Amino acid sequence: MPIKFKSYLQAKAGYKGGKSKPTVPDGKKIYKLSSNENMLGSSPKAIAAIQAQLSNLSEYPDHNDERFRLALQEFYGGLLRANQFITTNSGVANIELILRGFLEEGTECIFSNPAFGPYRGFPKKMGATSIDVPLIGDTFQLDVNGILNAVNKKTRLVFVTNPNNPTGTHLPKAHIDALVNGLPDHVVLIYDEVYYQYVQARDYVRALPYVLAGKNVIGINSFSKAYGLAGLRVGYSYSTPRIAEYLQQLRIPFMIDSLSMTGAIAALKDTEFIQQTVQLIHKEKAYLYAAFDQMGVKYWKTQANFILIKPLIDSKEFEALALEEGIMVRPADNFGAPGCVRVTIGTRAANDAFINAWKKILSAG
Numbered sequence: 349m350p351i352k353f354k355s356y357l358q359a360k361a362g363y364k365g366g367k368s369k370p371t372v373p374d375g376k377k378i379y380k381l382s383s384n385e386n387m388l389g390s391s392p393k394a395i396a397a398i399q400a401q402l403s404n405l406s407e408y409p410d411h412n413d414e415r416f417r418l419a420l421q422e423f424y425g426g427l428l429r430a431n432q433f434i435t436t437n438s439g440v441a442n443i444e445l446i447l448r449g450f451l452e453e454g455t456e457c458i459f460s461n462p463a464f465g466p467y468r469g470f471p472k473k474m475g476a477t478s479i480d481v482p483l484i485g486d487t488f489q490l491d492v493n494g495i496l497n498a499v500n501k502k503t504r505l506v507f508v509t510n511p512n513n514p515t516g517t518h519l520p521k522a523h524i525d526a527l528v529n530g531l532p533d534h535v536v537l538i539y540d541e542v543y544y545q546y547v548q549a550r551d552y553v554r555a556l557p558y559v560l561a562g563k564n565v566i567g568i569n570s571f572s573k574a575y576g577l578a579g580l581r582v583g584y585s586y587s588t589p590r591i592a593e594y595l596q597q598l599r600i601p602f603m604i605d606s607l608s609m610t611g612a613i614a615a616l617k618d619t620e621f622i623q624q625t626v627q628l629i630h631k632e633k634a635y636l637y638a639a640f641d642q643m644g645v646k647y648w649k650t651q652a653n654f655i656l657i658k659p660l661i662d663s664k665e666f667e668a669l670a671l672e673e674g675i676m677v678r679p680a681d682n683f684g685a686p687g688c689v690r691v692t693i694g695t696r697a698a699n700d701a702f703i704n705a706w707k708k709i710l711s712a713g
């Protein structure tokens with residue numbers, strides 16, 4: 349008898365992340381503005397804690413994540429209890445764990461293009477179907493009625509990313525309220541807020557108030573962005589005790605390695621580093637807006653640490669030409685934003701290098 353492969357795992361549903369630096373030509377200064385990393389590096393508190401932990405690598409890490417969940421409880425000022433967190437080795441692993449918990453063959457989930465790749469691709473790995481209810485208008489707003497109309501008995505999850513990747517735009521509280529209140533009880537809202545630290549919009553809302561109100565909402569977070577720990581691979585989510593305790597069963601023992609857990613717990617206390625990071629992003633995004641306006645570049649105002657732009661040439665060609673100038677950017681076509689490119693907001697030196705590269709590409713074209 350032949351091996352029984354799952355039919356839905358035959359199709360490619362993987363998420364291909366951004367290119368790493370070593371894959372680009374050697375010998376020149378490269379600014380990696382393609383993966384929304386922290387241009388200031390990593391939380392110094394996390395690095396110090398990791399260094400102190402290095403001599404202990406012969407020992408297994410904590411068997412479970414209780415220490416981490418207690419640190420998160422403290423970070424949330426006791427508003428959320430330790431049993432409301434699900435910690436994983438990365439934000440994407442958290443998304444995958446949640447999908448494993450709720451999806452199976454014949455079920456459906458709803459996402460809104462342009463969207464972060466895993467929300468479109470990962471459900472297929474569980475045999476589920478992803479329904480796209482695209483964001484609407486040039487401001488990429490949520491089609492709340494479209495989503496509510498697309499919900500049926502098979503729907504298990506709805507995905508919302510706020511601020512959104514790759515657009516950088518945010519969804520106002522009023523729309524999230526309407527969505528949360530309109531969803532039937534059998535549907536869980538996955539609310540991705542991994543860029544929340546950067547938000548300036550006053551009508552922004554996190555997942556927290558909905559979770560506190562007992563709604564079926566899960567807030568997704570990552571240490572890869574503002575904490576500058578993308579290489580560690582740590583993420584967490586929070587929800588109602590009922591949902592979180594259900595999902596915690598899917599964690600494996602020793603899931604988060606000792607360096608990562610120690611680093612993440614220390615990072616939670618590094619408010620100074622978060623402040624510096626956020627200040628840099630706010631200052632530099634204003635600097636980039638001014639330069640873009642002067643050059644007549646089409647871009648979208650952002651609430652995150654990256655900007656979506658629309659070059660006049662093909663996005664892949666722009667990516668290649670920018671790389672020749674030492675700048676890595678990310679074409680957003682695969683995220684559902686055809687012809688657009690996503691660029692991380694960097695330090696002044698990186699942003700100037702990007703502006704100069706753009707001018708060079710423009711003048712050559």
Ligand SMILES: Cc1ncc(COP(=O)(O)O)c(C=O)c1O
Pocket residue numbers: 383384438439440441464509512513540542569570571572578581582583
């Ligand atoms: C919207 C969004 N969610 C989740 C993640 C996951 O981040 P990580 O897996 O690095 O924790 C990312 C990373 O780019 C993201 O942009």
